[in-house]
Amino acid sequence: MKDEVDQIILGLTKAFKALQMYGMNHSSFRNFYLPFSEKMVEFLKKYNQLSLQIDKFTMLHDNRVVYKEEEMDLSVAFKLFKDGVRNVEFIGGLTSDELLLFLDVISQPSKEYDIALGLWECNFSHITFYVVEEEEVLDYRIPDVPVEYVDYDEKLKQLILREKIDIDAVIIPDLKPDEVKNLMKNISDTERELILPMVIKTLTDFLHTERSQEVIEGLIEILESCVNREDFYNARRIAYKLRDYPEINFIERFENATTVMGFRDVLNIPQNELFNEFLAFIGFFSKKSIPFLMQLMPFTERTDRLSALRHRIAYVAQDDPAPIAEFLQNTDRDVLINAIAILGIMKASGAKSLLEPLVFHPDEKVRLEVIESLGSIKQPELVAKYLTDPSKEARIRALRILGKLKYPQVYPVLLDKIRDKNFLNLEFAEQREYFNYLTANADHNLVQIFKNLLFKRKWFGRKKYRVMRRLAAMGLAQIADDNALEILKKGMDKRDKDIKAACEMALRGKSA
Amino acid sequence: MSIYTTGKTIVSLLYPLLKAVQVYDVNNDVVINSAKKFIDFIEAQFSTISSLEFVRYRDYIFFNKQRLKYEIDSYANLTFLNNLLKNLRIKSITFLPGVNHQEIIDFADIFKADKVTFLKQFVLKRYPHIKVEFVKAGEEPDELMEESEFTKRTYFKALKVTKNMMQNLWTGRPVDVKSSRRIVYSLVDSISRDEFGIIALTTIKNFDEYTFNHSLNVGILALALGQRIGLDKKSLARLGTSGILHDIGKVEIPKELINKIQKLTDQEWETLKLHSNFGVREILKTRGLDDIAMFAITVAYQHHWNFDGTGYPLRDKHEDPTLFSRIVRICDSYDAMTTARAYQPVPYLPHFALRVIWSNQNRLFDPVLTKVFSQLLGIYPVGSCLELNSGEVGLVMRQNPSTIDLPIVKIIVDRDHNKVDGRTIDLAMETAIKIVRPTYPQIYGINPAAYFL
Numbered sequence: 001m002k003d004e005v006d007q008i009i010l011g012l013t014k015a016f017k018a019l020q021m022y023g024m025n026h027s028s029f030r031n032f033y034l035p036f037s038e039k040m041v042e043f044l045k046k047y048n049q050l051s052l053q054i055d056k057f058t059m060l061h062d063n064r065v066v067y068k069e070e071e072m073d074l075s076v077a078f079k080l081f082k083d084g085v086r087n088v089e090f091i092g093g094l095t096s097d098e099l100l101l102f103l104d105v106i107s108q109p110s111k112e113y114d115i116a117l118g119l120w121e122c123n124f125s126h127i128t129f130y131v132v133e134e135e136e137v138l139d140y141r142i143p144d145v146p147v148e149y150v151d152y153d154e155k156l157k158q159l160i161l162r163e164k165i166d167i168d169a170v171i172i173p174d175l176k177p178d179e180v181k182n183l184m185k186n187i188s189d190t191e192r193e194l195i196l197p198m199v200i201k202t203l204t205d206f207l208h209t210e211r212s213q214e215v216i217e218g219l220i221e222i223l224e225s226c227v228n229r230e231d232f233y234n235a236r237r238i239a240y241k242l243r244d245y246p247e248i249n250f251i252e253r254f255e256n257a258t259t260v261m262g263f264r265d266v267l268n269i270p271q272n273e274l275f276n277e278f279l280a281f282i283g284f285f286s287k288k289s290i291p292f293l294m295q296l297m298p299f300t301e302r303t304d305r306l307s308a309l310r311h312r313i314a315y316v317a318q319d320d321p322a323p324i325a326e327f328l329q330n331t332d333r334d335v336l337i338n339a340i341a342i343l344g345i346m347k348a349s350g351a352k353s354l355l356e357p358l359v360f361h362p363d364e365k366v367r368l369e370v371i372e373s374l375g376s377i378k379q380p381e382l383v384a385k386y387l388t389d390p391s392k393e394a395r396i397r398a399l400r401i402l403g404k405l406k407y408p409q410v411y412p413v414l415l416d417k418i419r420d421k422n423f424l425n426l427e428f429a430e431q432r433e434y435f436n437y438l439t440a441n442a443d444h445n446l447v448q449i450f451k452n453l454l455f456k457r458k459w460f461g462r463k464k465y466r467v468m469r470r471l472a473a474m475g476l477a478q479i480a481d482d483n484a485l486e487i488l489k490k491g492m493d494k495r496d497k498d499i500k501a502a503c504e505m506a507l508r509g510k511s512a
Numbered sequence: 513m514s515i516y517t518t519g520k521t522i523v524s525l526l527y528p529l530l531k532a533v534q535v536y537d538v539n540n541d542v543v544i545n546s547a548k549k550f551i552d553f554i555e556a557q558f559s560t561i562s563s564l565e566f567v568r569y570r571d572y573i574f575f576n577k578q579r580l581k582y583e584i585d586s587y588a589n590l591t592f593l594n595n596l597l598k599n600l601r602i603k604s605i606t607f608l609p610g611v612n613h614q615e616i617i618d619f620a621d622i623f624k625a626d627k628v629t630f631l632k633q634f635v636l637k638r639y640p641h642i643k644v645e646f647v648k649a650g651e652e653p654d655e656l657m658e659e660s661e662f663t664k665r666t667y668f669k670a671l672k673v674t675k676n677m678m679q680n681l682w683t684g685r686p687v688d689v690k691s692s693r694r695i696v697y698s699l700v701d702s703i704s705r706d707e708f709g710i711i712a713l714t715t716i717k718n719f720d721e722y723t724f725n726h727s728l729n730v731g732i733l734a735l736a737l738g739q740r741i742g743l744d745k746k747s748l749a750r751l752g753t754s755g756i757l758h759d760i761g762k763v764e765i766p767k768e769l770i771n772k773i774q775k776l777t778d779q780e781w782e783t784l785k786l787h788s789n790f791g792v793r794e795i796l797k798t799r800g801l802d803d804i805a806m807f808a809i810t811v812a813y814q815h816h817w818n819f820d821g822t823g824y825p826l827r828d829k830h831e832d833p834t835l836f837s838r839i840v841r842i843c844d845s846y847d848a849m850t851t852a853r854a855y856q857p858v859p860y861l862p863h864f865a866l867r868v869i870w871s872n873q874n875r876l877f878d879p880v881l882t883k884v885f886s887q888l889l890g891i892y893p894v895g896s897c898l899e900l901n902s903g904e905v906g907l908v909m910r911q912n913p914s915t916i917d918l919p920i921v922k923i924i925v926d927r928d929h930n931k932v933d934g935r936t937i938d939l940a941m942e943t944a945i946k947i948v949r950p951t952y953p954q955i956y957g958i959n960p961a962a963y964f965l
Contacts (some may be wrong), residue, residue: 060829093560114690114694116694116695117693117694117697119769120745121745121746121749123744123745123746125514125515128593132667133698147860147954147955147956147957148954148957149955150858150952150954150955152949152951155858155952156864158552159860159864163868163871164871165867165868165871165872166871168862168868169870169871171866171870171886171891171916173882173883173884173886173887173916174883175584175880175883175884177878179883180584180585182879182880183741183880183884184584184585184742186835187741187747187835189744190743190747190834190835190836195807195810195834196806198810198834199806199810201831202792202809202813202814203809205813205825205827206789206792206793206813209786209789209825210789214792214793214796214797215792215793215796218796218800218801221800221801230723272615275860282622283651353937371930374653389805473869485661
């Protein structure tokens with residue numbers, strides 16, 4: 001038995017040290033813990049109990065010293081001894097989880113932590129321990145009661161009158177099944193610690209009565225713990241209330257690279273609700289946090305979330321493009337693109353001058369984002385520069401935005417372009433955007449122009465020209481005034497199959 | 513499965529069996545099925561436990577030395593078993609390996625009898641795998657004294673810690689948080705070992721040090737109620753602390769206002785009401801925001817919130833008080849009513865205070881918790897003085913869990929109105945002695961608390 005006890009104590013020592021060094025989730029700790037746990041369970045199967053007496057730096061089994069460590073921070077014995085634990089007994093039936101919990105309690109690093117209370121809270125089934133308390137002489141005397149006449153009936157009468165109760169009411173305190181069920185649910189809610197929202201509510205309600213430094217500090221403490229646990233729902237509720245105290249910069253403590261970059265996991269969390277809570281929370285951040293948020297953004301995987309985050313940062317920047325502009329020189333393409341997009345979202349007055357130097361940026365993706373932002377800040381003359389961009393995507397996007405912005409200055413140019421014979425060499429997507437632009441900026445001549453394009457006689461290249469008829473017909477359908485619709489109807493009666501098909505398709509598309 | 517759960521399960525299986533034999537013939541399917549469920553379960557236990565012993569001791573049922581607590585899900589089973597064993601003068605029943613279906617049915621069957629017939633039949637029929645021990649006349653185990661000493665020590669230490677804590681707050685000195693946490697854990701242990709014993713100590717009231725005693729008493733009553741509804745140890749620690757700290761905000765209220773005998777002016781009343789708010793701040797100052805403090809903060813703030821939405825401080829309509837706040841609301845009112853104070857020199861009798869609570873369920877108090885509180889304290893709560901039809905006065909020493917209107921009393925005044933150290937009577941057993949009415953102990957110059965020390 002001696003050897004077996006020694007082996008267990010050795011295992012305990014190693015597992016304890018490993019836990020202190022590596023923490024519970026580290027494989028090194030598991031490598032020490034598992035053999036220790038197995039040995040302990042085996043021992044208890046054989047002998048049913050292992051009782052250890054605890055002294056300052058030693059542990060004894062059967063009055064034999066089995067453990068000695070005089071270095072306070074490393075000594076299991078001292079850790080237990082300092083909080084009054086004088087005996088620990090492991091009993092047959094002990095589970096590995098219980099042993100792990102025991103180790104976890106005794107390895108708590110904080111000097112303030114009370115190990116005796118920690119063990120008590122675990123409510124072990126197979127570990128008992130004995131704690132000594134300071135012995136005190138408790139002298140208490142029950143006060144004497146002088147004899148005093150009380151008229152029972154009179155007193156009762158007074159009380160019934162005062163309390164307005166039925167003194168003869170029958171008390172049957174049996175609980176109905178649904179009452180028991182509701183109570184059980186209430187208990188389980190309490191035990192699941194749904195107390196936090198209530199505490200927040202209590203503290204914020206308190207602040208309605210008076211401004212208390214303790215309460216504000218309490219709220220900030222909860223806020224920190226919520227942020228650490230990524231509980232942004234409650235964090236947001238606290239932040240909302242603390243905003244009433246502008247002299248307390250409660251958010252400053254989170255506006256640093258470590259905290260903000262710690263939010264990386266939240267960006268791609270599956271639950272949208274949690275992400276939205278996070279977004280709402282960072283709405284309380286100040287401009288100071290923008291550099292960190294900009295670094296965080298590229299970790300977002302979903303485009304909808306990236307877009308939401310850009311909007312949120314634009315909100316945080318509060319119409320001031322300066323902190324975002326700093327990132328327009330950034331060499332990281334993603335960061336640069338985000339900065340351009342945010343400037344667009346902000347619609348800030350200085351954004352045009354910041355974006356202009358980027359119009360001819362060599363990177364196509366950057367240019368695409370510039371076009372979007374120029375569109376957002378309504379700068380069609382700059383967008384128009386992209387009509388000759390080498391990138392088809394850029395040209396298409398520019399056309400689309402110009403169409404939306406109703407920028408008539410390029411109308412004659414584009415009209416000429418579609419009449420040009422080279423127009424037929426463009427890809428359909430681009431051709432379509434030309435027609436969309438023209439339709440959106442239509443003048444009274446356009447219907448006639450489209451009519452001519454639709455009905456134009458072609459002796460050669462009929463097949464290639466089909467697309468022009470289709471686009472013209474679609475344009476007429478979009479204009480959809482009486483004249484345009486009449487033309488399409490007439491087209492249906494034409495013998496030319498291409499014209500007929502184009503008109504049919506356009507009218508069908510319109511009715512759909 | 514822990515010993516505690518095993519014990520609870522066995523009692524829950526024994527209950528329908530014993531009930532069934534009282535109604536049906538032993539060959540009825542209901543009896544046979546109940547017996548089968550019972551035997552199947554206990555047979556499985558014998559692989560790890562050598563014997564299954566139930567002991568009845570001071571209205572508590574112990575299973576293999578672990579006390580089975582009266583909780584709402586086991587209350588009916590335990591009170592039934594306790595009552596049955598008590599009536600038949602049974603001290604313990606032990607089931608041994610080898611007990612079989614028929615033996616169990618035969619054994620259950622003799623429970624229909626009165627105590628004399630039961631004894632006869634038990635001896636006649638012989639049950640090789642069931643041992644029964646009967647209570648001997650005048651038997652008073654030593655454990656009784658030990659338990660009571662532990663309980664008293666815990667109570668007075670808790671009182672000292674509570675007093676130190678509040679006095680330190682009053683004078684702006686640091687509070688010993690470790691001691692206050694530890695003492696709550698001792699109270700939880702004490703409640704789980706002997707709830708009636710420690711509830712009895714809440715009859716200790718102190719006119720001069722009302723706040724300390726009251727705070728502790730509310731903590732204890734809340735713990736007892738919390739245990740009865742089945743809260744785990746950790747939750748009990750939170751609840752107990754919350755109970756003790758519920759009025760801590762009063763340290764910020766001028767003492768002369770708290771002790772004022774005359775009716776408070778409207779302005780004074782508004783000031784006094786602020787103690788709920790101040791409690792929040794005091795707890796934050798004392799304990800910061802540890803796990804337990806979170807619960808204590810809400811209780812300190814909400815303990816004057818009524819069940820119907822009224823009360824103070826003002827709240828949003830949809831806001832309900834937490835479970836702990838509702839528990840403390842009841843315990844606070846009960847202890848306050850039963851304690852003499854400057855403006856209430858003659859306190860309410862305990863049974864009257866209970867009736868006030870009962871009558872105000874749904875309005876001021878949670879009705880379900882009111883029921884559990886009434887089960888816990890009984891119609892005549894511990895510390896009540898009762899005039900008996902014998903002409904004597906009895907002091908309620910403990911509750912009978914199975915008969916809440918018939919407590920166990922100690923004769924403290926004889927029929928000639930002399931104070932005596934009389935016998936203890938279980939009114940559920942001695943049916944000839946009836947309660948005439950409750951009475952005021954002051955009439956006899958008696959402090960009920962003295963009898964529990």
